[in-house]
Amino acid sequence: xxxxxxxRVYNNFVGTMSERDEYQKQEINKELSVAGxxxxxxxxxxxxxxxxxxxxxxxxxxxxxxVFLSNxxxxxxxxxKLKKKGLNETECATKEEYSQHKKKLRKAGLKAGVLWGxxxxxxxxxxxxxxxxxxxxxxxxKVVIFICGGGFFGLTMYIIGLLNLKKLY
Numbered sequence: 001x002x003x004x005x006x007x008r009v010y011n012n013f014v015g016t017m018s019e020r021d022e023y024q025k026q027e028i029n030k031e032l033s034v035a036g037x038x039x040x041x042x043x044x045x046x047x048x049x050x051x052x053x054x055x056x057x058x059x060x061x062x063x064x065x066x067v068f069l070s071n072x073x074x075x076x077x078x079x080x081k082l083k084k085k086g087l088n089e090t091e092c093a094t095k096e097e098y099s100q101h102k103k104k105l106r107k108a109g110l111k112a113g114v115l116w117g118x119x120x121x122x123x124x125x126x127x128x129x130x131x132x133x134x135x136x137x138x139x140x141x142k143v144v145i146f147i148c149g150g151g152f153f154g155l156t157m158y159i160i161g162l163l164n165l166k167k168l169y
Contacts, residue, residue, distance in 0.1 A: 043071055055132045089166045098167060105161040113154020121146040 011017070014028055050064040082088040092098035121143070129136045 040071070040074060043067060043074075047071060052127075052131050055128055058132065088164050090164055091166045091168050093168050095169060098165060098169075101165055102162065105158055105165075109154040109158030109161065111154075112157045113150040113152075115150075116153045117146045117150020120149060 014020075020028065047064065047067045050061065050067060054060050054064050079088075090101055092101055124146075125138050125142060126136060128134075
């Protein structure tokens with residue numbers, strides 16, 4: 001029996017010599033997925049630190065660009081694979097269940113928009129100017145821009161969530 005290259009890489013990475021049973025594979029996959037998520041968040045933190053250091057030095061380094069690109073490639077790869085296999089869909093058997101999920105998505109979209117708008121406002125108007133030794137200035141125009149940006153982001157997240165709801169009724 002010829003072992004597929006993905007299976008060989010998997011066995012080599014895990015450090016096994018033979019085929020694992022389904023329970024072992026499931027547990028290994030669970031640990032690998034938790035580690036992958038943790039490493040992605042750590043990579044995002046490293047990217048933020050690199051961006052702050054670049055801002056302090058008034059430069060942009062190749063490392064920051066490469067870390068940003070690796071994060072984007074990883075996120076897009078996962079999004080594409082999950083979408084392709086239909087693993088990001090939420091199945092709704094009844095109309096009530098569908099409306100409950102829509103309500104949850106509305107709250108989640110609102111929360112995401114408010115958090116994104118607030119974090120971007122603070123980051124762009126306070127943290128980056130402070131770290132870059134620039135003047136901190138806030139205007140009504142900037143507040144409106146980030147409110148609109150947060151609203152757009154929240155609405156986009158809501159629409160993407162709605163596209164992932166699958167009606168079975």
